[in-house]
Amino acid sequence: MDGLLTVEGGTPLTGEIVVRGAKNFVSKAMVAALLGETPSHLSNVPVIRDVDVVADLLRLHGVTVDHDRDDGVLHLDPSDVESAHVADIDAYAGSSRIPILFCGPLLHRLGEAFIPDLGGCRIGDRPINYHLDILRNFGAVVDKGSQGIQLSAPRGLVGTRIELPYPSVGATEQTLLTAVRATGLTELVGAAIEPEITDLIAVLQKMGAIISVDTDRTIRIEGVDRLVGYRHTSLADRIEAGSWASAALATRGDVVVRGASQPEMMTFLNTFRKVGGEFDVRDDGIRFWHRGGELRPIVLETDVHPGFMTDWQQPLVVALTQATGLSIVHETVYENRFGFTDALRGMGAKIQIYRECLGGLSCRFGRRNFFHSAVVSGPTPLHAADIEVPDLRGGFSHLIAALAAEGTSRVRGISIINRGYENFLGKLEALSAKASMGALV
Numbered sequence: 269m270d271g272l273l274t275v276e277g278g279t280p281l282t283g284e285i286v287v288r289g290a291k292n293f294v295s296k297a298m299v300a301a302l303l304g305e306t307p308s309h310l311s312n313v314p315v316i317r318d319v320d321v322v323a324d325l326l327r328l329h330g331v332t333v334d335h336d337r338d339d340g341v342l343h344l345d346p347s348d349v350e351s352a353h354v355a356d357i358d359a360y361a362g363s364s365r366i367p368i369l370f371c372g373p374l375l376h377r378l379g380e381a382f383i384p385d386l387g388g389c390r391i392g393d394r395p396i397n398y399h400l401d402i403l404r405n406f407g408a409v410v411d412k413g414s415q416g417i418q419l420s421a422p423r424g425l426v427g428t429r430i431e432l433p434y435p436s437v438g439a440t441e442q443t444l445l446t447a448v449r450a451t452g453l454t455e456l457v458g459a460a461i462e463p464e465i466t467d468l469i470a471v472l473q474k475m476g477a478i479i480s481v482d483t484d485r486t487i488r489i490e491g492v493d494r495l496v497g498y499r500h501t502s503l504a505d506r507i508e509a510g511s512w513a514s515a516a517l518a519t520r521g522d523v524v525v526r527g528a529s530q531p532e533m534m535t536f537l538n539t540f541r542k543v544g545g546e547f548d549v550r551d552d553g554i555r556f557w558h559r560g561g562e563l564r565p566i567v568l569e570t571d572v573h574p575g576f577m578t579d580w581q582q583p584l585v586v587a588l589t590q591a592t593g594l595s596i597v598h599e600t601v602y603e604n605r606f607g608f609t610d611a612l613r614g615m616g617a618k619i620q621i622y623r624e625c626l627g628g629l630s631c632r633f634g635r636r637n638f639f640h641s642a643v644v645s646g647p648t649p650l651h652a653a654d655i656e657v658p659d660l661r662g663g664f665s666h667l668i669a670a671l672a673a674e675g676t677s678r679v680r681g682i683s684i685i686n687r688g689y690e691n692f693l694g695k696l697e698a699l700s701a702k703a704s705m706g707a708l709v
């Protein structure tokens with residue numbers, strides 16, 4: 269689905285939508301199925317492009333994948349992985365960040381792996397040095413070619429001690445997916461503990477793994493000889509839920525996000541309330557609304573869990589353009605996540621970006637050439653514009669801005685949004701947004 273989305277803004281979003289499983293968990297649980305000797309069964313799976321990309325990659329590796337898209341159920345049978353002939357993996361170069369997580373499971377099953385160049389959002393350099401160091405620590409031999417990475421494990425993979433320089437989500441998942449079948453013990457110090465990682469640990473435990481998590485970000489894994497398939501229901505997508513909540517706030521709307529879950533959203537909910545948003549946690553989800561009157565400015569610093577998640581930052585910044593006063597936003601996870609503000613400035617927002625660490629924390633990007641802090645001055649009326657979607661969350665933010673703005677905006681490149689937002693055009697319709705797709709001219 270690509271083309272031109274026409275959005276007539278200025279109307280509050282109101283109504284009810286459903287959010288299903290988390291992009292950042294489902295894709296990893298799909299990779300975990302490669303480690304089982306028997307089939308796995310995953311429920312609450314959203315129809316998004318990242319799921320389709322990982323399903324196709326698994327098929328290339330010999331996994332039989334059945335995806336019931338309406339019921340949101342994936343059945344993954346890895347029985348034929350050993351006999352698979354992988355011919356066309358290059359076709360997946362640049363498609364998502366998940367291929368790097370295939371390394372451990374493929375090395376265990378096949379003794380070798382070939383990984384295409386990674387995709388994902390361009391919000392910084394996004395190196396994979398931690399991943400490769402981890403794999404080498406386990407005993408893998410890594411060869412970097414011009415189009416991808418080739419790995420082998422001539423002497424198998426052996427448990428090890430890893431100390432992460434930063435609690436990277438992907439590097440933590442890499443360690444987990446490799447250590448569960450490695451020989452002996454692995455200790456991971458400085459691990460990420462995002463809810464999606466906890467759910468991945470739950471899946472691996474169901475498969476037969478032995479994993480313990482300490483309060484000090486240390487994870488210990490005892491390798492086992494065999495793992496079996498799992499049955500699991502994905503946790504909800506807290507980023508999608510937060511994005512719709514931000515859209516409700518920016519448009520002075522009232523949106524019920526069915527499926528949204530409070531425990532994984534505590535930090536978001538506190539911030540939402542401080543800005544002036546109201547919410548009600550219900551049995552079937554969370555209702556988010558603008559309580560009327562003025563929104564308040566805040567100081568916001570993104571961080572690893574349990575901090576304010578970086579993927580919530582871009583949608584919320586649009587709501588901050590409507591708050592009375594100066595908000596400070598310090599992005600400490602990615603060095604280059606404010607490119608999307610150019611388009612917002614073009615729509616009337618007052619946002620300045622700075623190299624300095626504004627806010628209370630000093631981060632890895634301070635005193636370097638990274639524009640990673642922003643000052644948002646509001647409220648500013650937004651006006652319609654022609655927009656080109658830059659990346660997943662930046663694109664959704666532009667969409668929110670178009671919905672909040674007076675006039676008719678035209679948005680190009682919206683297929684990028686499908687990577688992480690299920691049926692977002694249908695959801696816009698359910699929320700009475702005036703948005704329609706047309707052909708590109």
Ligand SMILES: CC(=O)N[C@H]1[C@@H](OP(=O)(O)OP(=O)(O)OC[C@H]2O[C@@H](n3ccc(=O)[nH]c3=O)[C@H](O)[C@@H]2O)O[C@H](CO)[C@@H](O)[C@@H]1O
Nearest residue numbers: 292365394395396397398399436437438439578579601602
């Ligand atoms: C598919 C998926 O789950 N994506 C999420 C995952 O991305 P992803 O797993 O890529 O993010 P990481 O937590 O690894 O990245 C955090 C930081 O570590 C740096 N880094 C990471 C790996 C490495 O080898 N070297 C290195 O320097 C990155 O450049 C970044 O500055 O977690 C991010 C942080 O919550 C989220 O924004 C993404 O939505």
Ligand SMILES: C=C(OP(=O)(O)O)C(=O)O
Nearest residue numbers: 365388389579660661688
């Ligand atoms: C950065 C994101 O995802 P990815 O890691 O898949 O690019 C995101 O979901 O906002």
